[in-house]
Amino acid sequence: MAEAKWYVVHxxxxxxxxxxxxxxxxxxxxxxxxxxxLEVRVPLQDVVELKNGVRKTVQKKMFPGxxxxxxxxxxxxxxxxxxxxxxxxxxxxxxxxxPLTEAEMKPLGIKTENVSIDFEEGDSIAVVAGxxxxxxxxxxxxxxxxxxxxxxxxxxxxxxxVEISFAEVRKL
Numbered sequence: 001m002a003e004a005k006w007y008v009v010h011x012x013x014x015x016x017x018x019x020x021x022x023x024x025x026x027x028x029x030x031x032x033x034x035x036x037x038l039e040v041r042v043p044l045q046d047v048v049e050l051k052n053g054v055r056k057t058v059q060k061k062m063f064p065g066x067x068x069x070x071x072x073x074x075x076x077x078x079x080x081x082x083x084x085x086x087x088x089x090x091x092x093x094x095x096x097x098x099p100l101t102e103a104e105m106k107p108l109g110i111k112t113e114n115v116s117i118d119f120e121e122g123d124s125i126a127v128v129a130g131x132x133x134x135x136x137x138x139x140x141x142x143x144x145x146x147x148x149x150x151x152x153x154x155x156x157x158x159x160x161x162v163e164i165s166f167a168e169v170r171k172l
Contacts, residue, residue: 004038005099008091009067015086016042019067022084036077039070043108062108066091073097117142119171125151129168136172137162 011019020040027033043062048055067087071077078097081087090097119125119139127135137151140161147166152159 004036004070004072006105007069007071007073007097007099008063009069009081010088010091011065011067011086012088013065016061016065016067019084019086022086023067023069023081026080026084030080033077033080036074037069037071037081039068041068041070043068068100068108073099117166119149119169124172125149125169126172127151127164127169130164132162132164132168 009019020042023037023040027037044059045062046057047060048057050056069081071081078090082089089095092098121139121142123139125137125139127133127137132153135151135153137153139149139151141150142148143150143163148163149166149169150161150163151169153162154160
């Protein structure tokens with residue numbers, strides 16, 4: 001079996017969620033595809049809008065007209081995705097899809113490597129690098145997708161939650 005990689009599919013504008021739903025429905029109907037097309041994603045970001053003097057946080061598409069797919073590239077998967085209603089093609093030269101690189105995926109919050117850590121929620125940790133170096137805190141939350149730990153630090157006499165990368169901490 002080939003290794004699953006992230007690919008980008010171009011869609012008609014406004015059809016991103018429809019394409020995602022259609023691909024997921026096809027995967028549901030063809031069980032052999034579930035092992036080859038692992039994830040379909042429409043990346044969203046929080047944007048603060050100011051309307052009539054009221055601040056409102058809304059989610060907007062990061063890349064209108066594009067859908068991300070974590071899949072093994074072969075003739076079957078290519079055919080299924082390419083012939084999904086609303087898809088205009090894969091991103092890449094000609095008809096050859098090009099997978100996203102590690103550097104391209106990092107800003108999207110998609111990590112490919114699995115990091116093992118020796119601490120869990122409730123453990124005391126020390127920050128060994130970055131802005132909060134030499135700070136000690138208790139892990140409140142772990143986010144494996146972003147590879148961060150949330151700890152509380154005292155700031156101006158108040159407990160404040162701070163997100164710190166797994167690479168910047170060690171267990172006490």
